[in-house]
Amino acid sequence: MARRIPIDDCQPSQLLLSAKKLRGVLEWADPDEFAPDPVLVLPAADVPRIDATAVDAPYVVIDGHTRAFVAHCCGVDTLESRIEDASDVERNALEIYAHCVEWCLEESITTPADFAGRVVSHETYLEEWVGRCHDLESVLWSEDEDERGSERGVEVGGDTDDEDGDVT
8 A cells, every 4th residue: 555654754664874775866866856765664562672672753754765755855754655555464474574673773874864974985884784784583493493493584684676675
């Protein structure tokens, strides 16, 4: 389901942005009429909590962080968003998003505006963010295998092929 939601109602699930991806969005973005593809969000209530820290925003961004940040920079108040159904997201992916949101809350990243000062080289982004997600994914897979006795995987923490290549 697609709808416009206030940009400040979008809790990021990512700590860093890639300068390369940011340049890519800025190449096609029209600051006077910024209208990117919808960002993907989950209702925050559907993302498991890691500790007692609650998410204040009603939605968690799971794809489109760079577009959301550029929208903020262009003065956009609402984002075209596609609300994902948590039942369509694998359990491991929901757990990874929960950890990512927890990391964001620890770093006081609560809206797309908070990416100011958090844009890094693409290489640093891959090492520090994507690498961190892959490490978490490996730990969760290992725990999942121990619990269920089977191997499961999800595509979280790597580059996607969308326009801005955000981590999913």
